[in-house]
Amino acid sequence: MERAAFRISGFIPTLALLVLAGVGIAIVVPVLDEPGVDLRIAVVAVGYALLAALAATGYTVVNPNEAQVVQFFGRYVGTIREAGLHWTWPLTAREKVTLRVRNFETARLKVSDADGNPVEIAAVVVWQVVDTAKAAFAVDDHVEYVAVQSEAAVRHLATSYPYEAHDSGRASLRDSAVVSDELTSELRERVELAGVEVLESRTTHLAYAPEIAQAMLARQQANAIVAARFKIVEGAVGMVSNALDRLREEDVVELDEERKAQMVSNLLVVLCGDRAAQPVVNTGSLYG
Numbered sequence: 001m002e003r004a005a006f007r008i009s010g011f012i013p014t015l016a017l018l019v020l021a022g023v024g025i026a027i028v029v030p031v032l033d034e035p036g037v038d039l040r041i042a043v044v045a046v047g048y049a050l051l052a053a054l055a056a057t058g059y060t061v062v063n064p065n066e067a068q069v070v071q072f073f074g075r076y077v078g079t080i081r082e083a084g085l086h087w088t089w090p091l092t093a094r095e096k097v098t099l100r101v102r103n104f105e106t107a108r109l110k111v112s113d114a115d116g117n118p119v120e121i122a123a124v125v126v127w128q129v130v131d132t133a134k135a136a137f138a139v140d141d142h143v144e145y146v147a148v149q150s151e152a153a154v155r156h157l158a159t160s161y162p163y164e165a166h167d168s169g170r171a172s173l174r175d176s177a178v179v180s181d182e183l184t185s186e187l188r189e190r191v192e193l194a195g196v197e198v199l200e201s202r203t204t205h206l207a208y209a210p211e212i213a214q215a216m217l218a219r220q221q222a223n224a225i226v227a228a229r230f231k232i233v234e235g236a237v238g239m240v241s242n243a244l245d246r247l248r249e250e251d252v253v254e255l256d257e258e259r260k261a262q263m264v265s266n267l268l269v270v271l272c273g274d275r276a277a278q279p280v281v282n283t284g285s286l287y288g
Helices: 011-031 037-056 132-137 142-160 176-194 210-249 257-272
Strands: 059-062 066-072 075-080 084-087 093-098 102-105 109-112 118-129 196-208
Touching (some): 011 037, 011 084, 059 066, 075 132, 093 132, 102 142, 109 142, 118 142, 118 176, 132 142, 142 196, 176 196, 210 257
Antiparallel strands (some): 066 075, 109 118, 118 196
């Protein structure tokens, strides 16, 4: 699990090195004329150089929305998240891990939906690192891990739902809200091991595979025509029933069963036909 690494402001050790340098100069300058001073100057200079070189290995710069995972001879000692110049344990190795929000778009994957129809589907996943220790050590490459798991989740999602729901109450791949929520939930479980949080995911492409696209288009058109005809017939029956009720209530004309059937037939032809009806005017009697 991620934990905070030891760190102080980088300006503090810099100031300390300057003070030590000033003290060394103050000690050496008064004794420059004494015998053996060259050896003492050399010892002080070498000691200061070694100390400065050791301290320099602890400096690190962290950029905004970035973290550095600190290791001391292979052992994880913590993470630095604060932006700026820092000083941490000398002789440590530091690996940069970006904390920026990133997105990954899958390729167009060809899979079979729940009904066995080949479809093409693609999705975009928005994610970011929330645990730098897991991202650095739990998986080999957390970016590639997210990419592979995203494609696997999209394939699994496509096989769980049909492209279109022909039964009422059944979800389909075209129900973007349901699909996005389930894809996001599944991805969060898959990438949690790598210290990654999925913020959002949604499909960016959804279509039948080219080899069945024309057949499915014809099917959709047929379904639309049937649905439209059903509505027309339903409305026409209601209008005919209303007309007969009004004629009977207002006592406009008396019709026997045969004439009622003929009137119903004529009205349904007029109301349900896809072309304008040509009326025939009867100038004789009603029963002529």
